[in-house]
Amino acid sequence: MQARDIAVQVPTVTLEDSVATAVRVMALGRLPGLIVVDGQRRPRLVLPGTQVLRMAVPRAYQDDPALARAVDEAHADLFWEELNGLTVGDCVVRGVGRLTSVRPDATLLEVAALMARLRSPLVAVVEDHALLGAVTLDRLVGSLALAGPPGE
């Protein structure tokens, strides 16, 4: 099997979208991450779910776990409100994410190796700079299990 065989269509976000929108898109689509595209729908980068979270959690709490502990439960649930209109583009400048992609003819081994190496549960399938779809970790593992040796 090749990447094109197991690729699925996924919703994307742009650099201009707010981080809150990005989180919402990921949550509603039940995605393990997000693909960020430019105005021409060309993929710019792939953000694993944890990196989307990294954009959403105020930096101060990430750098200082003691400060996060000191916030009471009621306010802790509302940390989203501190995003202050931050966009995906603002966070990309700070070095979050990279373009994790394969060609449509990549084998499942290539996709699996890339996911493992870059710790990304989402890989964009790209041809001639155009986004054809994405391979998710679920989809890859499912396909590998189905293609596994009989009797196991």
Place this chain on the structure above:
Amino acid sequence: MTGILALSLFVVAISFIATEKVDKVKVVLVTAGIMIVLGLAPGSEVFFSEHEGIDWNVIFLLLGMMIIVGIVKQTGIFDYLAIWAAKRSQGRPYRLMVMLMAITAIASPFLDNVTTIMLVVPVTVVVCKRLGIPAQPYIIAEVLASNIGGASTLIGDPPNIIIGSRAGLSFNDFLVHMTPIVVITFVAFVLLTRVMFRKSFQYNPERAAEIMALQERRAITDTKLLFRCLTVLALVILAFSLHSVLHLEPSIVALVGAGVMLLVTKADVHDVLEEVEWPTLVFFAGLFVMVAGLANTGVIETAGSWAIETFSDSPLAAATSLLFGSAVLGAFFDNIPYTATMAPIVEEVVAQMPDADTGQALWWAFALGADFGGNGTAIAASANVVALGIAAQTGQRISFWEFTRYGIIVTVLSTLMAWVYVYLRYFT
């Protein structure tokens, strides 16, 4: 000819650093490399000559303290203290500002200013948001307090580390000569903030209850770790102050302290080493090579001779020029490269002074000017740049001029007070 070439390279590099158009570490490494390749800096001597090459005392003192601070900050003590202060202030803005400034000024002499700011500013933003007041005045006040407080010890501010190493001044020398004026200046600064930020002090009693919900006790999860860290830190400071008995260089004390801290806290070495600001250490090394290039080609000697000719008859004029000149130049350039460049020139002038005490007075004038100049503008010290960065990330943007208009006032006040102190203590 080589002197002109070295000076030209140096000036170009400093202008790149000042304008921040290129990463400053890249700038010093490239310039240092060019100076060595062209034979302007003294080849392999840059690694082995303390005064005409890389000053490893400075670099290893910084490394040791960065490791110590990297472990101490994991204890959550700063978050605890800042929230405790906020609660004690009961949300009254000026009281809150004074308490936060006091915490910053007391921590700065023992931890580096950048770390202190990185620990105090985020919790300040949280507290101010709860109180529904802008955090900018508090952040600016903390940075200014940090630069003032850091001036009081050998390890409190990078210019002091450079000056201490070059002049052979001990931790106690700094305590005896710098701490009195720093305390006086800080008190004056606290009073000044009442006027400077008067429009920001709006008390909102309904919001004050919000900060009482913060749980400062949860910030400290490991009291044993905290106790061990504070004990080792206290021993390190004690060892600094026992220099005349132990005869250990500050860098050795810091490195041994860092090792002991790693042992007793069982901190993960790799995690702790990630806290070390390696680019800063490399920046220092490159900077020392650049200054070695100036020394090797006679630029420092020429500048020193000119300074001696101009000021040898009047040590007070020399001290005055050093103090005000350093404050002005230190305000517009990063005060670290400024101090590294000027230190060998000051050393030449000090050597020509009629007695050792007068010579030492020049070092104190130099240190006070460079340290207090760090408050002058938003780019004058690393702590200022870091604070503005954190403020922007938290949506509390502070512009260059917003910081600088307060910084200039504080720099003028503190420098004038420092001059009066130097004059009264060393020249009457």
